[in-house]
Structure formats: structure tokens, C-alpha cells
Amino acid sequence: MAKKKTYGFRRPKLSPVAWVVAVIWLLVAIVPYIFMILMGFKGSTEYIMSPVYKLPQHWSWINFNAVLHGSYFHGLLNSLLVVVISMFFIVMFAASAAFAFARLRFRGTAILFSAVVAALIVPIHTTLIPIYLLTNKLHVYDQLAGLIGPYVAFAIPITVFILTQFMREIPKDFFEAAIVDGASHARVFFQIYFPLVRTAVVTVGIFNAVTLWNEFVFAYVLTSSGNKRTLPLTVFDYQGEYSSNIPAIMAALTLAAIPLTLSYLIFQERLVNGVMAGAIKS
Amino acid sequence: MKRKPYDPLKPRITTLLWMLGPAVVMLAVYLIWPIFQTLKLSLYDWNGIDRKAKAIGFGNWVELFHDHIFWLSVKNSFILLLISALVEIPIGLGLAILIFRGGKRFRIFKFGYFFPFLMSTVGISILFKQIFDTNFGLINQVLGILHLSGLEQDWLGNKHLAIYTVALLICWQYIPFYMLLFLAALNGISPDIEEAAAIDGAASWKFTRYIQIPLIRGAMITALLLIVIGSLKYFDLIWVLTNGGPEFSTSVMASYLYTLAFKNYRVGYASTVAGALFFIVFITAISIGRITKRFREV
Numbered sequence: 001m002a003k004k005k006t007y008g009f010r011r012p013k014l015s016p017v018a019w020v021v022a023v024i025w026l027l028v029a030i031v032p033y034i035f036m037i038l039m040g041f042k043g044s045t046e047y048i049m050s051p052v053y054k055l056p057q058h059w060s061w062i063n064f065n066a067v068l069h070g071s072y073f074h075g076l077l078n079s080l081l082v083v084v085i086s087m088f089f090i091v092m093f094a095a096s097a098a099f100a101f102a103r104l105r106f107r108g109t110a111i112l113f114s115a116v117v118a119a120l121i122v123p124i125h126t127t128l129i130p131i132y133l134l135t136n137k138l139h140v141y142d143q144l145a146g147l148i149g150p151y152v153a154f155a156i157p158i159t160v161f162i163l164t165q166f167m168r169e170i171p172k173d174f175f176e177a178a179i180v181d182g183a184s185h186a187r188v189f190f191q192i193y194f195p196l197v198r199t200a201v202v203t204v205g206i207f208n209a210v211t212l213w214n215e216f217v218f219a220y221v222l223t224s225s226g227n228k229r230t231l232p233l234t235v236f237d238y239q240g241e242y243s244s245n246i247p248a249i250m251a252a253l254t255l256a257a258i259p260l261t262l263s264y265l266i267f268q269e270r271l272v273n274g275v276m277a278g279a280i281k282s
Numbered sequence: 283m284k285r286k287p288y289d290p291l292k293p294r295i296t297t298l299l300w301m302l303g304p305a306v307v308m309l310a311v312y313l314i315w316p317i318f319q320t321l322k323l324s325l326y327d328w329n330g331i332d333r334k335a336k337a338i339g340f341g342n343w344v345e346l347f348h349d350h351i352f353w354l355s356v357k358n359s360f361i362l363l364l365i366s367a368l369v370e371i372p373i374g375l376g377l378a379i380l381i382f383r384g385g386k387r388f389r390i391f392k393f394g395y396f397f398p399f400l401m402s403t404v405g406i407s408i409l410f411k412q413i414f415d416t417n418f419g420l421i422n423q424v425l426g427i428l429h430l431s432g433l434e435q436d437w438l439g440n441k442h443l444a445i446y447t448v449a450l451l452i453c454w455q456y457i458p459f460y461m462l463l464f465l466a467a468l469n470g471i472s473p474d475i476e477e478a479a480a481i482d483g484a485a486s487w488k489f490t491r492y493i494q495i496p497l498i499r500g501a502m503i504t505a506l507l508l509i510v511i512g513s514l515k516y517f518d519l520i521w522v523l524t525n526g527g528p529e530f531s532t533s534v535m536a537s538y539l540y541t542l543a544f545k546n547y548r549v550g551y552a553s554t555v556a557g558a559l560f561f562i563v564f565i566t567a568i569s570i571g572r573i574t575k576r577f578r579e580v
Contacts, residue, residue, distance in 0.1 A: 097305035127316035153312030214402035
């Protein structure tokens with residue numbers, strides 16, 4: 001790709017004020033994060049006895065060890081499992097629906113599509129009580145399987161919306177030519193449209209994965225026992241249990257932040273674009 | 283009767299069913315049906331345990347109208363909305379322009395500004411509960427060594443202050459998001475426009491004021507919409523940070539309905555609050571859509 005030309009406005013002489021402001025906000029953004037990591041190394045009495053802004057006197061891994069030998073990996077595994085399974089269904093259900101909305105003509109296309117888009121603004125909490133009752137009725141309360149239904153459903157509107165827009169950008173001729181050549185609609189979807197929008201699938205996939213990875217309210221309401229909790233809930237339970245041992249809580253928070261932090265260090269822009277996907281396409 | 287000619291472009295009904303069916307069924311079961319169920323439950327007095335719920339007509343809705351905690355929760359949502367819009371958009375825009383101008387030199391800042399997004403909302407809330415702590419919190423202790431003890435506060439325990447502390451944290455969490463949104467919009471402006479302005483010798487502040495800002499109006503409207511809808515739906519952060527307290531001073535609709543349903547076992551009345559939340563979000567979204575449509579088109 002040719003290098004993008006830039007003009008004067010991207011590199012005016014930066015005033016010192018610009019640097020100062022940039023540095024101040026950098027501190028505002030990362031100091032809490034660094035504070036969290038450092039405090040995990042303190043002892044629980046040290047945290048209370050000496051000023052919190054001081055570095056740990058004796059760096060100790062004891063808190064991290066305790067968290068790792070506790071419920072951490074269980075929570076991590078539960079989260080991975082729920083996110084991966086949900087993602088599979090989200091992509092399959094949403095991509096096929098998006099293809100139908102983008103290319104198939106049927107009665108009520110427009111109305112159904114606007115209904116799906118309108119579903120974007122339904123507040124989760126309005127549905128919370130009925131979904132809780134339904135989960136009990138289906139005998140999936142306190143099971144990871146119970147989370148997948150709501151997770152898939154609430155991800156569908158945004159995913160369908162974004163993928164439909166991308167599929168509409170693929171020339172219609174592709175579709176018509178393939179059909180005239182005798183391909184079925186299913187084949188056109190699987191072999192032409194789906195592969196052509198895979199970048200968009202990845203982007204919106206990252207968005208969904210991050211959202212579900214951090215999801216709180218459904219996991220909070222639909223599970224209760226420790227070995228069924230996802231990672232955010234593991235941390236939440238941990239702070240309830242060890243409320244007097246703040247460094248232990250900080251260690252748990254740090255470990256819980258590792259998966260996303262690592263993804264950011266590896267994927268950077270791609271992760272950022274994924275997180276922003278919901279906002280930019282709308 | 284004459285059969286319609288075969289049109290290969292027209293999908294078979296079975297094709298439509300398997301392509302649209304799963305998505306539609308999921309939405310129907312987990313989004314649409316629950317809304318009606320919530321509205322139905324709002325007409326009952328039920329503790330969530332008894333086999334039979336008592337139908338009481340619009341009794342819950344009448345109670346809602348006179349419930350000052352509910353109205354306090356609505357007011358809090360709008361306080362959060364107002365502060366978020368007034369703080370996040372200007373600071374986000376300012377930082378986006380800063381990063382844009384800094385170009386490559388400011389890459390490291392752009393990298394660092396994203397850090398709040400690497401923690402879950404639950405994680406952020408647990409962390410800041412400690413940072414805002416009256417005695418062992420980072421903020422009060424740092425104020426102490428700066429000889430500003432007068433500014434030390436019971437950030438989350440003071441019922442007049444707590445909602446603003448919550449708002450501050452929300453801004454901290456979301457400013458990077460809006461910065462990136464605006465930055466993407468700024469980078470989306472065609473380089474030709476930039477070139478033309480440069481050739482005409484526009485001063486850089488004029489370029490920002492008269493070209494960049496007007497051209498990313500769409501992104502600002504998107505930001506406003508996201509803030510409005512997001513503010514009305516707040517739960518995680520507030521629930522973990524304050525439980526809606528002290529004395530409901532940080533309660534929002536979602537946290538209030540959670541307390542009612544799962545702590546006080548007033549499932550019917552909680553559903554009324556949930557229904558009200560739905561109507562408020564829906565009406566707000568539609569009116570904002572209407573209002574901003576005009577601005578987008580100009």
C-alpha cells in the first residue's frame with residue numbers, strides 16, 4: 001500500500017502544553033492499573049499500616065499464589081467455555097440472518113430487519129426477571145449452559161446489523177451470477193458471502209468476545225455456586241470473601257486483567273477496532 | 283390456476299427458515315417474550331416463590347408514581363447522563379485532536395489511553411472502591427501528603443457526594459472510548475481536504491475549528507446517543523461500587539429493580555420498575571433519533 005501522505009496539520013510544532021496534557025492523561029489512565037499490580041505484592045498488614053502510595057517493602061508472590069491455587073483457573077476455564085460456545089452460535093445465527101436480510105427477497109424484509117435493529121436498545125434489566133424464571137424452568141439455573149441463551153440472543157442485533165451492512169456492499173452480481181449458474185442459496189452464502197465478510201466477522205467477533213468476557217449481570221443472576229462462576233464473578237466473589245485482605249483482592253484483579261492485557265499487547269489495533277466496532281458502524 | 287414461473291433468485295421457504303429462524307427464535311425467547319412477561323408481572327403482587335401471584339391491576343404502577351426512590355433513581359440516571367455528555371465528549375474530542383496532531387510521536391499515549399478498557403467493569407469498580415476509600419484510599423492519602431487534607435472526602439459514603447464520584451469513575455472509564463471514536467472519525471476525513479486547507483494556508487486551530495469539528499459531527503451524535511442509552515442502563519459499576527447506597531443516593535433504575543426483585547422479593551413491583559425502564563429507554567431513543575436525524579442531514 002502506498003504510504004498515506006500527511007500534511008502540516010498532523011505534525012505542527014507541538015507546544016509544550018500539548019505534551020504536558022498528553023502526559024497528565026496518560027497518568028490518569030494508567031496509574032490505577034499500575035497501583036493495582038503493585039498492591040498485589042504487599043502484605044495485608046503492610047497495606048493498612050503504611051501509606052498506600054509507597055511501594056511494597058517485601059515483594060511477595062504469596063497473594064498471586066493464593067489466587068492461582070484458588071478459583072482462578074476454574075473461572076478462566078468457565079469464561080473461555082461460555083464465550084467460545086456463545087461465539088459459535090452468534091456467528092452462525094447472525095451471519096445467515098444477515099445474508100437473508102442483505103440478499104434474499106421475501107415479504108416483510110424491511111419490517112423484520114428494523115425489528116432486529118430496534119432490539120439493540122432493549123435494556124438487559126427489563127428482561128432479567130423473566131429470563132431468571134425461564135432459566136429455572138428449563139433446569140439450567142446455575143449451569144454454564146444457562147448463560148449461553150441470553151448471551152447469544154443479546155449479541156444477535158448488533159452482529160446482524162453490522163454483517164448485513166457489509167454483505168450489502170458485496171456486488172449483487174456475485175449473487176445473481178452464482179444463482180444463475182445453478183448454485184443454491186446456501187452455497188452462495190457459505191462459499192461466497194461468508195468468506196468475503198470474514199474480516200467483519202472477526203471485528204464484530206472481537207467486540208462480542210470482549211463484551212461477553214466482561215459480562216456481569218446475567219452471570220451474577222443465573223449462577224450461584226463457585227465452580228459455575230465466570231471470571232468476573234470469581235473476582236466479585238473473591239472480594240466478598242476476602243474483604244479484609246485488600247492485596248489479595250488486588251492480586252485477583254491483576255490476574256483477571258491478564259487475558260485482555262495480553263491480547264492487547266499482541267493484537268493492539270485489531271483489539272481496539274473490535275471494541276469500537278459497535279460504535280463506528282452505527 | 284396458473285403456476286407462477288420458477289424464479290431461481292427467489293428463496294425457498296425452507297432456506298428462509300433455516301437462515302432467519304435461529305436468530306428470530308433467540309430474539310423472541312430472550313428479548314421479546316421477556317418484555318411482555320415483565321409487563322404482565324408488573325400487574326401482580328408476587329414474592330417470586332409462591333405458586334400463585336395476586337393480580338392487583340395497576341396497583342404497582344400507582345405505587346411507582348408515588349415512590350420517591352424510583353424518581354430518585356430516574357434523577358440519578360439523568361445526572362449520570364448529563365455529566366457523561368458534558369465531560370466525556372469534550373475531553374474525548376480534545377484528546378483525539380491532541381493525538382491526531384501528535385501523529386507518530388504520540389503513539390505511546392494512544393497506546394496507554396486504552397488501558398481502562400483492559401479491565402472489566404466489575405474489576406474497575408472493585409479497584410476504585412479501594413482507591414476511593416476514606417482511610418486507606420489512594421486519593422485521600424495523596425491529598426494528605428500534598429497538604430490538601432481539607433479536600434479529603436468520604437467519596438462513596440457521603441450521600442450527597444457519592445453519585446458524583448460514580449459519575450467521575452464512569453467518565454474515567456469511557457473517555458478513552460470516545461477519544462478513539464473521534465480519532466477514527468478524524469482519520470476518516472479525506473487527505474484532500476487537509477491538503478486543500480494546507481495549501482490555502484489555514485492556521486491549524488482554524489483547520490480544527492472550521493473543518494475537522496464540523497466534519498465529525500456524525501461521530502459526536504453517535505457518541506451522544508451511546509451516552510444517553512448507556513446512562514439509562516447503568517448497573518454493573520454502581521452495583522459493585524455502592525449497591526445503590528448510601529440510602530439509595532446512587533440508585534439507578536436497574537439497581538433499584540435488582541434490589542426489589544432479588545433482595546426484597548417484590549418481583550411484581552420490580553417488574554413494574556423494569557417496565558418503566560423499558561418505556562423510558564424506548565421513548566428517549568426514539569426522540570433522540572428524531573432530533574438528531576435533522577442534524578445528521580444538514
